[in-house]
Amino acid sequence: MILNKKYNVIVVGSGIGGLLCAALLARKGMKVCVVEKNKQLGGNLQTFARDKQLFDTGVHYIGGLEKGQNLYQIFKYVGLMEELKLERMDECFDKILIGNDPTVYCQSQGYDAFVNTLAASFPQERDNIIAYCNKVKEVCASFPLYNLRLRGEEAHEYKGNNESAQEVIASFTTNKKLQAVLAGNNILYAGDGNTTPFHMHALIANSYIESSWKCVGGGSQIAKILGRIIRNHGGDILRNSEVTAMVEEAGVITHIELENGDCLYGDYFISNIHPAVTLKITRSRLIREVYKKRITELSGGISSFSLHMVLKEGTVPYEKCNYYYHKEGELWNINNYMLPNWPLGYGLYFAEDKNRKGYAATVSVLTPMRYEEVSPWVHTYNRVGKEGFRGANYEAFKKQKATALMNLVGDRFPHIVQNIKSYYTSTPLTNRDYIGDPTGSMYGILKDYHDPLKTMISPRTKIPNLFLTGQNINLHGILGTSLSATLTCIMLLKDSSIIDNIRNA
Numbered sequence: 268m269i270l271n272k273k274y275n276v277i278v279v280g281s282g283i284g285g286l287l288c289a290a291l292l293a294r295k296g297m298k299v300c301v302v303e304k305n306k307q308l309g310g311n312l313q314t315f316a317r318d319k320q321l322f323d324t325g326v327h328y329i330g331g332l333e334k335g336q337n338l339y340q341i342f343k344y345v346g347l348m349e350e351l352k353l354e355r356m357d358e359c360f361d362k363i364l365i366g367n368d369p370t371v372y373c374q375s376q377g378y379d380a381f382v383n384t385l386a387a388s389f390p391q392e393r394d395n396i397i398a399y400c401n402k403v404k405e406v407c408a409s410f411p412l413y414n415l416r417l418r419g420e421e422a423h424e425y426k427g428n429n430e431s432a433q434e435v436i437a438s439f440t441t442n443k444k445l446q447a448v449l450a451g452n453n454i455l456y457a458g459d460g461n462t463t464p465f466h467m468h469a470l471i472a473n474s475y476i477e478s479s480w481k482c483v484g485g486g487s488q489i490a491k492i493l494g495r496i497i498r499n500h501g502g503d504i505l506r507n508s509e510v511t512a513m514v515e516e517a518g519v520i521t522h523i524e525l526e527n528g529d530c531l532y533g534d535y536f537i538s539n540i541h542p543a544v545t546l547k548i549t550r551s552r553l554i555r556e557v558y559k560k561r562i563t564e565l566s567g568g569i570s571s572f573s574l575h576m577v578l579k580e581g582t583v584p585y586e587k588c589n590y591y592y593h594k595e596g597e598l599w600n601i602n603n604y605m606l607p608n609w610p611l612g613y614g615l616y617f618a619e620d621k622n623r624k625g626y627a628a629t630v631s632v633l634t635p636m637r638y639e640e641v642s643p644w645v646h647t648y649n650r651v652g653k654e655g656f657r658g659a660n661y662e663a664f665k666k667q668k669a670t671a672l673m674n675l676v677g678d679r680f681p682h683i684v685q686n687i688k689s690y691y692t693s694t695p696l697t698n699r700d701y702i703g704d705p706t707g708s709m710y711g712i713l714k715d716y717h718d719p720l721k722t723m724i725s726p727r728t729k730i731p732n733l734f735l736t737g738q739n740i741n742l743h744g745i746l747g748t749s750l751s752a753t754l755t756c757i758m759l760l761k762d763s764s765i766i767d768n769i770r771n772a
Contacts, residue, residue, distance in 0.1 A: 272503070274300045276759070277523060277533040279510050280703070282310025283745060284737040285539030286493040287752035290345045293500035295760065300531060301497060302523065304509035306651045309490030310539070310702055311738075317691050318577045320618075320629050324693070324701075325709075326486030327616040327631065328356060328589065329745050330474030337415055338474070338746045341753060344772035350492045352483040357587040359384065360479035363451030364679055365444065366595030372448040374476070378404075381476050385448065395440040399449060402435065403476075406469035412741070412750050413470060415770040417763050428719040432468040433460040433599050447598045452591045454614045456743070457568045457635065457710055460599030464716035467742070474746050481587070489745075505531075507652055513538070515551030519732045535759055539737045540703050541711070542724055553729045565722060567708035569602045570695030572610075572636040574672050577629055580620065582686035585627040590615040592679060602635045610634040610672055615680070630683055632676055636668075638695045638706040650700045657696070665692045710743040726755040734759050 276292050278285045281303035289299045307313045311325030331338035332353065342348045358380055359373035375384040378400055386393040409426040411418040436449050450458060452475075456467045482488055494504055505525075512524040513536060522532040538545040543563045546554060593601055593612030601611040613634040620628035641664075649655040669692050677684035695707030704711065714722050726734050736755040738748050757765055 272298075272300075274298050274503075274531070274533040276300075276535045276537060277302065277531055278537045278539060279513070279523065279545075280310065280539030280737065281305075281308040281490065281494075281504070281506075282539050282702075282737055282748065283312055283489060283493075284740075284748040284752045284755075285310075285537065286490060286497070287341070287345060287749055288537050288539070288736055288755055289502055290493050290496045290500075291752065291756045291765065292759070293497050293502045294345065295765075299497060299500075299502040300533070301494075301502065301504045302508050302510055302525070302531065303504070303506050304703070305701060306507055307487070307490075308494055308504070308506065309487050312486045312490045313701065314485040314487040317575065318689055320577050321485045322575045322618070322629060322631060322691075323482075323486050323616075324573075326482065326489075326745060327614075328360070328475075329480050329482065329486075330471075331477055331746050332480045333478035336477055337413060338749060340415060340769050340772050341749050344769040345493070346496050347489065347492055350488075352488060354481045354483050354587065356479040356481060360475060360588050361452045362588055362590045363448045364590060364592040365447055365451075366593075368444070368595070372451065374448075374452065376476060376479055378476060385445070388448075389442060389445050392440055392442055392445055395442075395445070396449075399436065399439040402439070403469040403473050406466050407473045410466070410470065412754060412766075415766055417757070417766055426466065428464045428466040429716050430465040431460070431716050432458060432463040432465045435465040436468070443596075447593070447595075450598060451593070452589070452614070453598065454591060454601070454612065454633065454635065457602060457713075458599060459569075459602050461603075462713060462715040462717070463599075464714055464719060467714055470742060470747070471744060474744075510540075511548060513545070513549045513551075513733070515549070515553060515730055515733075518553065518730070520549075520551070520730055535732045535734070537734045537736055537755060537759070541705060541737075542735055542739055543705060544703055545735065549730075549733070551730055555729065558729070561721075562724070566713040567638075567704060567706040568710045568713040569635045570638050570698055570707035571633050571693075571709045572668055572672065572695075573634075573693045573697075574632040574669055574676075575629065575691045575693070576631070576683070577688045577690065578627055578683070579686045579688045580628075581623050581626050583627045583630070583683055585619040585625055586617050589617075590679075592675075602637075604635075606640075609636075609668075610675060613672065613676065615676065632672060634672060635709075636695055638699075641694050641696050644696060647696070648700055649696070653700075665694065668692070668694075711737070711739040726751070726758050 275297040361374040363372040373384045406426045509526040597611040618629045647657040698707035740751040
């Protein structure tokens with residue numbers, strides 16, 4: 268019955284970018300259909316259950332959700348805030364650990380608290396910390412969309428996109444430890460001293476400093492609520508439906524083809540999957556080879572290895588904060604490890620036991636891992652609905668990596684490692700198979716301050732009714748992808764009033 272319909276808009280991929288596009292356009296009265304290859308909606312919002320415990324795969328906390336802040340306004344306009352179950356994190360939302368230094372350094376919510384907390388640890392550096400904060404605010408103010416406004420798209424207006432994050436931070440203080448604390452959670456954007464632009468650091472840091480929140484019951488609720496919103500506005504959602512081709516005829520995409528041979532027809536198409544994969548399945552001579560070459564040759568950011576631990580009941584206190592650890596001097600090098608010294612750092616995230624308040628049910632730990640490490644198994648594939656076994660050597664590889672990461676975590680958190688009931692792991696192959704990024708990148712295409720224009724991808728394509736959205740457009744993460752989805756909808760509708768409606772929601 269669904270396949271006989273023609274839609275106003277077909278969205279390929281149900282990451283938050285695709286779901287938000289569908290929800291925003293459905294609110295405008297358009298008949299939409301979301302097509303997702305996985306059983307579960309949500310892309311990096313997906314969760315999974317083990318031992319009756321729920322784990323987030325990618326969304327451990329969210330910034331910018333205080334009333335009036337940018338993500339709050341987007342979520343409120345689309346109808347998410349009414350249903351979203353949130354918990355505000357502690358004032359000290361991110362705790363930074365450095366090597367063998369026993370001090371726990373805090374990044375706090377609110378700029379006054381952020382400055383005061385760090386100045387307590389670095390009393391001679393107060394003025395430098397304030398100057399750093401002013402630079403972050405200045406950069407954020409230069410990005411109109413980040414402030415829910417539109418202006419010209421000239422890249423030179425954007426501050427910090429051609430400056431090194433490492434060098435800009437170092438320009439405010441010669442104190443190496445303070446530098447390491449200011450960028451201590453740089454795993455949030457796969458921070459790399461050789462490439463990372465300061466604007467990425469600034470936009471993400473500002474979001475969490477403004478306000479930090481956890482989704483109670485997992486980030487997948489965002490996808491579930493958006494799915495209901497789409498259906499309530501007359502939209503359709505197809506799951507377990509992989510798109511194999513987007514077909515252009517007479518200058519426009521007319522339909523998509525699904526793995527089972529079915530076709531879906533529409534007026535407009537939005538791809539929420541990786542741009543290189545989009546081009547690979549798009550049958551059209553309108554996409555020039557030079558553009559394909561440019562997009563397909565863009566480097567993906569580093570991938571990750573995750574350790575998901577189920578804890579013995581009532582043994583580990585729950586903390587409404589995250590921890591970020593890096594070996595001293597290695598903050599900007601954790602992606603460039605040598606195999607014997609892996610891992611060089613990690614992010615650690617708690618989830619509360621719903622039956623034993625005050626205690627953690629699970630802890631997840633994430634650390635960078637290069638795709639090349641899983642090269643012996645790149646020919647394998649394994650996800651729900653398309654299960655496959657990668658072999659005993661792969662299981663041994665995961666066990667070895669889990670042990671190494673567990674040992675490093677145990678140095679600072681022995682009470683966690685000593686109370687593990689069971690654990691589960693994921694690798695770059697897991698990311699690749701579920702998210703569809705060719706190399707399992709955590710945050711999509713690698714941004715490089717040396718050539719910021721190279722990685723700027725417009726939501727528009729040479730095919731007038733084909734648009735792009737997702738973490739590879741503008742900025743990654745919940746906020747960045749939400750802003751990208753808004754921009755995609757503005758361009759599709761040729762209507763800038765949507766941003767005004769969001770800002771004034």
